[in-house]
Amino acid sequence: MRRAVVLGGSVAGLLAARVLSDHARSVVIIEPDPLDTAPGPAGGPVPARPGVPQGVHLHVLLSQGRAQLERWFPGLTAELLAGGASLAPPVQYLDGRRKVAVAGSELLGATRPYLESVLRRRVLAIGHVTVVRGRADGLRFGPVGTGRQRGVTGAHYRPDGASARDCLGADLVVDATGRSTRLGVWLEQGGWPAPALHRMRIDLGYATGVFAGGDELPGVTALTAMARPAPAGLPQPDTAALGRVEGDRWMMVLAGYAHRRPGADVADFRARCRAVDAAPVRQVADRELLGPLRLHRIPDSRRRDFLGAGRFPAGLVAAGDAVAAFNPVYGQGMTSAALHASCLAAHLRSGAPLDRPARGYFERIRVVVDAAWGLSTLGDLAQPHVDGPYPRGYRAAAWYGDLVNRLATTDPEVGRRFLQVVTMERHPRLLTRPGTLAQVARAAWSARTARG
Ligand SMILES: Cc1cc2nc3c(=O)[nH]c(=O)nc-3n(C[C@H](O)[C@H](O)[C@H](O)COP(=O)(O)OP(=O)(O)OC[C@H]3O[C@@H](n4cnc5c(N)ncnc54)[C@H](O)[C@@H]3O)c2cc1C
Structure with a gap:
């Protein structure tokens, strides 16, 4: 690949850039904020930046996220x-x-700004990764590959302080502009359907x-x-x-x-x-x-359905909160972004042609999104003010989830498995494997006996 362009230089964008640096001769990150890597005033805390307003809040990195980083x-x-x-x-x-x-x-x-500053320093130390300061505001569409297919061939952006638009050509564009991405609008402007947004x-x-x-x-x-x-x-x-x-x-x-x-x-x-x-x-x-x-x-947890969009252009993927943003109480966001980066690496290594829609990538990240979404929304739906949408089998899942959560207070083995799932080390299906069901039954029996 000659050039990859990443829109957004936050956690998802930096991780995508790191992965792409193994596959592209040049990787350019377009980001409106100045991405200087210096510590805060007088060597103090690294300040949060305007493009990541959530950066002033607690950002715990789950064990799976740390393993990926x-x-x-x-x-x-x-x-x-x-x-x-x-x-x-x-x-x-x-x-x-x-x-x-x-x-x-x-x-x-x-802190989130500190974690991000260390990541950024590492990414920008890669010789062929650079940052352009500006705001992306559209995609360029045109013939790709042998010319018979149409797809994304670059990104339009407004350089910082400039009134005129510029365009960067790319073999692959990654949207990592966060939960409020305008990707759906940009796709529609090019005659493509916007992926459905579920909230x-x-x-x-x-x-x-x-x-x-x-x-x-x-x-x-x-x-x-x-x-x-x-x-x-x-x-x-x-x-x-x-x-x-x-x-x-x-x-x-x-x-x-x-x-x-x-x-x-x-x-x-x-x-x-x-x-x-x-x-x-x-x-x-x-x-x-x-x-x-x-x-x-x-206001909401949200996810975009890229696979359901029917038609989707080649040369484009999305990562991080632009794909799915969850209730932050569960701390899944940065870990999900890191897993998306690893999915991108697997997709590129699989030899999938760049002049075809990246279905394989979206299928990989769907596994990550489904797992995180299932877990966080199960907790959210237990709140009386949350009124759905309820997934199939919700009542049974809620009853069992509540039981496992309570037993994790007393039973070390149930606690260990539960923790592995909430830290995204293991897929939630671990909790419904026969070995876990048996352990949960034993723990429930002991708890009942102890209560007399
Ligand atoms: C209150 C709160 C607490 C959270 N706590 C945790 C936690 O404990 N643990 C955890 O793992 N996650 C947490 N998260 C989630 C976490 O912040 C995100 O999942 C994580 O930042 C990854 O997001 P991202 O990189 O996809 O997008 P963001 O971090 O939102 O970054 C988007 C980037 O895109 C840039 N951008 C925007 N528009 C454009 C444009 N047009 N062109 C170019 N660039 C653009 C922005 O400047 C920014 O740099 C929390 C979220 C919130 C809201």
Whole structure:
């Protein structure tokens, strides 16, 4: 391949660029934000950038995501740890009970801008990967291959500060512009159908505070405190999540749905954190707050159906949130983006012709998206305000999921398998394998006997 163009230089775009650097003579990333790799003022924290507003919120990297990043950037974990990131298995609370500790499945705690800056430095150190500062605003279509097929032959963009449009020709364009991608519009402008957008309304609010770290909670990197939803009409419990990040700081998120979305009032934030049934959350809430609370609203989880589009042009793929963006409480986004990059590598290595639609790639990522979507929406549909769409077999799946989640508080083997699934190390079908069903039955029997 002569040139690949990646639209968007965030996690999905950087990972796609790394993969493409093995296959293309030149890889160009088009990104509106300045992608300097310097640390923050006076060597302080790396600041978030406008194109990634969620960057001020806690971003925990799941174990599968870390394994994928190590695959593409060997030694990345050690580099992040040397810069102050932390690594440990998660501590999880459910309804005030701490889940039994299980080894493995370590999560990485670092701020999102720091993690991204290290990734970016690695990608931009590859000689034939470059960045053009500008905003993509369309695709160029034309004959591809022998000329009998039409497909994408480049991307239009507006260079930073310029009023005129420019175009970069490419053998492959990767859309990694995030959940609000305009890809559907660009496709329609070229006479192609837009992939259907499926949404689940979740109406989630995030408030994140950064707190001074201390000696409390030794060995804790990431902690979640969740409670099963109360019946409709009753006050819903908050979810809290904690991450130890570089600079000896804690990031704490308070997540609430619908009319329980948290605001920016510090006293209210602390009061709600203290009401969460997990002692570590209360401990951190009492520490010094190092800046204002930051808010984010996530109206929906969404996914785009590229395979269902019927006709799709050659020379184009999408990755990361542009394909699917989930409820962030489950921390699946960056790991999904990393898996998409590995799917792209497998697709390119398979020798699939570039002058044909990349169906093989979209089939590969569908497995990743289905798994992450199934898991996160199963949790979301348990919220009384979420009204579907319900998948086939929802009731049975919800009942079994709830049982496994509860048994993971006491049974180490159920806990281990559950954790492997929620950290995306294993496919959710692990939980319905005969060995797991037998273990769940044994654990349920023991729990019942213990209750008398
Ligand atoms: C509040 C919140 C918390 C989250 N927490 C976690 C977590 O704990 N763990 C986790 O793994 N994930 C988390 N996520 C998800 C995570 O942020 C994303 O999945 C991840 O950033 C990958 O996204 P992306 O690279 O596809 O898109 P984004 O990160 O959204 O980046 C899109 C990029 O495209 C650029 N861009 C936009 N338009 C154009 C254009 N026209 N031309 C060129 N470039 C363009 C933007 O400037 C940006 O750089 C969270 C998300 C939110 C909202």
